[in-house]
Amino acid sequence: MMETGTAGAAELLRLAREVFHDDAAALAVVDELENRLEGPLRIAVAGMVKAGKSTLLNAIIGEEIAPTDAGECTRVVTWYRYGHTPKITLYPFRGAPQTLPVTREDGRLVFSLGDVPAEDVERLVVDWPSASLRNLTLIDTPGIASLSQDVSGRSTAFLLPEDAPTAADAVIYLMRHLHASDVRFLESFKDTAAGQSGTVNALAVLSRADEIGAGRIDSLISAAVIADRYSRDQNLKPLALGVVPVAGLLAQSSRTMRQADFDAMKLLARMDKNQRERMMLSADRFIRLEGPPGLDQAMKASLVHRFGLFGIRLGVALIRGGTMDPTELAHELARRSGLGQLLDTIGHLFQTRAEALKARAAVVGLESLLRGSPKDRKAPLEAGLERLQTGAHEFRELKLLAALRTDGVGLDAELEAEAERLVGGRGSMPALRLGLDPGTDPEHISEVARAGLNRWRLIAENPLTEPRALDACRVVLRSCEGMLASMPAVH
Structure with missing residues (x-):
């Protein structure tokens, strides 16, 4: 029977533990690789500044726990993983980890680094009891191409390490349009140690898809046409497994919809259609103009902040079409935001081959460890590594996928x-x-x-x-x- 990548990687790590039994630094690397192999798949969310990374991450988790403002914490790599009780841990570059207070304001999680400057923080780890995180660890990264070289450099160092495997098994890359800088990043990601091993493990997301159609109800249809064109683009196709359009703000808010949101949309649905359309020509106009009775400016501002004009228009149209249950409306808004398609795509492309991607990462990590090791320690492991890479069918599939998407066969x-x-x-x-x-x-x-x-x-x-x-x-x-x-x- 052909050896699987997971079993083979586990056996090699066991052998590495024996070989490096007296080397504390090497054993720490082996520990990390074993944890990675046994733990959930790690997916990083990356993209340029203001691409909507934290908003989309909240939508995937189904709760507003990732900060979406421009505060200090958006400058730090933040891990979101499953935990039975909420907990936030700060890992500084130097010194012991610190537990941060878990506080919420208006339902949102609020982060405070205390007296530790963001530049001294290696990462934050948020343990959270969300079912969405049971089989998936999500990693929020600072914006690439930030005005701050320090902030941009953090993401680059995390996602594109020079001499070590990247900490993420796969990447969801957000872009508002296809720019040369997006292609350059994805090329760099493919050129990391994991990429050179013959793995295409990035998924592109056309975020803020509702902006493409200027907030019209049919915006996602226009975005889907553009996403399809991008997915066939000769520069992008070798670097990403697909392109999915998502209205990130609507995806997040539909997953966290409140009764007050539904009641407000119901009031808007009862208005005269022409009056409502005139009021919704812009967000500013929508908030400023009076009406309908029972809906004040503060609530209208909250609706715009949470759903955008696209989400409000769509919600009102669905209510007028007969959707009279808040839960049903939330599900339908989530579906029409593109979130359902994204979650399905993550499931099909990444989670169904999670074991192969994790095993691939463990192998790359072991190769990295051996590069700096004495010959007598390398020998027992190198033969096993070569055998596994040529024999494990999952690795051969990943390698062929990369070849088919680049030069062909x-x-x-x-x-x-x-x-x-x-x-x-x-x-x-x-x-x-x-x-x-x-x-x-x-x-x-x-x-x-x-x-x-x-x-x-x-x-x-x-x-x-x-x-x-x-x-x-x-x-x-x-x-x-x-x-x-x-x-x-x-x-």
Whole structure:
């Protein structure tokens, strides 16, 4: 039976513990790599300044715990992970960790670094009892290309370390439009140690998607067209697994909707349509003009701050269309914000192959440790590392995915697109690999997988298939065999 990346990485770390039994610094690295292998997948949220990182992070978690203002804490790398009780820990570059007070104002978590300057903080770790964090640790990073070189440098040092594996297994990269600076960052991320190992593990998000259509109700449709165009862009395609449009502010607020928000939108829905539209020509006008009765300026300002004009318009339209339950409205707003598609995409592309990504990170970390080690200590581990990297099928899939998205493997475009899908380019579940609906009957999935296996066997046996394409065929065949082995027997 072929060794899996996870089992192989765990065994190599066990061996490393024996080899470095008398080296405290090396054992600390092994401890960290073991924790990483056993813990949840780590996803960093990155992007330029004001791309909406903290807002989107709150939407994914389902609570407003990441600060979205321009305070000191947005200059610090902050980890959000699952914990039974709320806790905030500050890790300085020098000295012992400190526990910070957990305080909330108006439902939001408030961070205070006390007397520690932001530049002295290596990271903040927030433990939070959110179901969304059980299988996922999210890492909020300061804005890249910040006016402050120190702030921008923090993100660069964390996401693009020069001589160590990056601490994130994957990256959600937010952009408002596709700029050269976005492409440059993603190229740099792909060139880190993890990237050089043949892994494309970034997902691009077209954040603030509602701004593309100037806040109109159909803004997300316009944004989806642009996101699709970006996903086929020859500069971006080799660097990101896809582009998803999300109205971040609406995504966050729909997940934290209050009864008062619903009641306010209901009052707006009862207004004369022409009067309401005139009032909503701008945010300033909406807040300033009087009406409807029962809705004061403070509440209107709160609605704009939380939902934006796009969210307010959409909420009012849904209420007028018959959505009269606050929970139902919140779910529908979340769906229409693009959050559902983003969560599905994170699930398909990252969480279904979490074990492979974590094992890949452990291997890269071990390689980094061995680079500075004496020869006699390297020898027992290097052979095992090489064996694992060539033998673990998950790693071969990740490597082929990267090759297919960059230089290709010598097959025609249609076959390369099919190969990319079969090795998990659109998600790791068998149905997604085969281009079928996730709810497809297992029997039909088995039939399609068998047909794919036979078709790729013929391609592999064709004497005209060139050598590098033949290697790709072998990986695809193994993926088809794996799908068939995972399905119930067809009688």
